[in-house]
Amino acid sequence: MSTPRRGTYTPETLLSVAVAVFNERGYDGTSMEHLSKAAGISKSSIYHHVVGKEELLRRAVSRALDGLFGILDEEAAGRGSALARVEYVTRRMVEVLTAELPYVTLLLRVRGNTRTERWAMERRRAFDQRVAELLKAAVADGDLRADVDTRLATRLVFGMVNSLVEWYRPQAGGYDRDQVADTVVRLAFDGLRARG
Amino acid sequence: MSTPRRGTYTPETLLSVAVAVFNERGYDGTSMEHLSKAAGISKSSIYHHVVGKEELLRRAVSRALDGLFGILDEEAAGRGSALARVEYVTRRMVEVLTAELPYVTLLLRVRGNTRTERWAMERRRAFDQRVAELLKAAVADGDLRADVDTRLATRLVFGMVNSLVEWYRPQAGGYDRDQVADTVVRLAFDGLRARG
Known part of the structure; x- marks a missing residue:
């Protein structure tokens, strides 16, 4: 998993981090907290891109x-x-x-x-x-x-x-x-x- | 999954219940509490048969x-x-x-x-x-x-x-x-x- 620097986040890189976390923990077992930690950005930054984890799953x-x-x-x-x-x-x-x-x-x-x-x-x-x-x-x-x-x-x-x-x-x-x-x-x- | 009456438990029937629960929840996600509920017997009755869930996994x-x-x-x-x-x-x-x-x-x-x-x-x-x-x-x-x-x-x-x-x-x-x-x-x- 690549770890882009803060500020370089795009919907694309967030998606690839989310997929790695979903595959590791299972979709049900993944919280926005987990995604925020894995991506190294705040939950509110994630909400800037998507309405929630189900949108990441859908993409x-x-x-x-x-x-x-x-x-x-x-x-x-x-x-x-x-x-x-x-x-x-x-x-x-x-x-x-x-x-x-x-x-x-x-x-x-x-x-x-x-x-x-x-x-x-x-x-x-x-x-x-x-x-x-x-x-x-x-x-x-x-x-x-x-x-x-x-x-x-x-x-x-x-x-x-x-x-x-x-x-x-x-x-x-x-x-x-x-x-x-x-x-x-x-x-x-x-x-x-x-x-x- | 068969549900034997109380008192009819054998190591064999306990094993088949445990396997069903492991497959459904994942081994890591299964507690003795889950096994006890699924089997309809107390945790201490399970401990009468096995030392813990890892023994059930091994069997x-x-x-x-x-x-x-x-x-x-x-x-x-x-x-x-x-x-x-x-x-x-x-x-x-x-x-x-x-x-x-x-x-x-x-x-x-x-x-x-x-x-x-x-x-x-x-x-x-x-x-x-x-x-x-x-x-x-x-x-x-x-x-x-x-x-x-x-x-x-x-x-x-x-x-x-x-x-x-x-x-x-x-x-x-x-x-x-x-x-x-x-x-x-x-x-x-x-x-x-x-x-x-």
């Missing part, structure tokens, strides 16, 4: 959701076979997750106690549904196997992709984003088995 | 870990090619996860603030390591593709399997255990793509 999960929904509007997500599109979307999901890691982490942990949380969960489900529809279309085209339940496959692919928030750390020096994206797409669509 | 995560490590001792996990063994182990992981859902959920959420939590995380890593070694051996045999990093593949397979604790609900009437196990094994080893 943070919106950033994650905008990143994910934005994929579906990209040209390659609407071009070619359903299979080509769903492979493209899967790769881009990994890229968005790793690029917006704290924001997507927060989105995935949201549990539905406030209106904003329920809204975020609903949007997340709507995104999952769009991916499920692409998978279904690819099965109908005969490009994906029909002996796998599409809804279950969707859950497992998302399980694999979303697990990134648990273990992927850009600074850990391990995997780069492309390698992770390649591996997810290979595993999901071609599997680990060697082909002779 | 609960041990049950999950014993289930997982037990797989590796099964005959089929030690017979045949590394590929056959790792496919068997993957299938059984799904079965253990779904059979011991609250216990494995707790194990996966443990974060390492107490000695018991650190021990559980270490055992969990040791299990993951055993599976990674099987995958590595199957790559060496030429049965799994060599263009995928084994450690990364292990993380993704565990990500997919462990995601079950987020969405699999035995009572939800959706998927049965065999269908989920079949789908995980197909997806991980053969992928979703149709083969002509």
Whole structure:
């Protein structure tokens, strides 16, 4: 977490501090006091930017959701076979997750106690549904196997992709984003088995 | 959660109540008071069974870990090619996860603030390591593709399997255990793509 000097605060830097605190303490467990301490500015300075912590939550999960929904509007997500599109979307999901890691982490942990949380969960489900529809279309085209339940496959692919928030750390020096994206797409669509 | 009548408490029923409370409130957020209320028995009755909440945590995560490590001792996990063994182990992981859902959920959420939590995380890593070694051996045999990093593949397979604790609900009437196990094994080893 960066610690900007007093006076350099912008809504953007406040948001990144808030997301780190929400992810560490949980949204419910975070008070304006916690945010004020973490940001090193007074509560009234925070209120200068936002009406309360729920606005920070909304902005943070919106950033994650905008990143994910934005994929579906990209040209390659609407071009070619359903299979080509769903492979493209899967790769881009990994890229968005790793690029917006704290924001997507927060989105995935949201549990539905406030209106904003329920809204975020609903949007997340709507995104999952769009991916499920692409998978279904690819099965109908005969490009994906029909002996796998599409809804279950969707859950497992998302399980694999979303697990990134648990273990992927850009600074850990391990995997780069492309390698992770390649591996997810290979595993999901071609599997680990060697082909002779 | 079952609510046994007073006087019918056994260490086993107390454990299942404790696991439900730990999963709902988090281990750190659970007090003996919470456990006493949820179990409907006095704190001193709980102390009759255990020295404190950490003992309940240890018993609960041990049950999950014993289930997982037990797989590796099964005959089929030690017979045949590394590929056959790792496919068997993957299938059984799904079965253990779904059979011991609250216990494995707790194990996966443990974060390492107490000695018991650190021990559980270490055992969990040791299990993951055993599976990674099987995958590595199957790559060496030429049965799994060599263009995928084994450690990364292990993380993704565990990500997919462990995601079950987020969405699999035995009572939800959706998927049965065999269908989920079949789908995980197909997806991980053969992928979703149709083969002509």
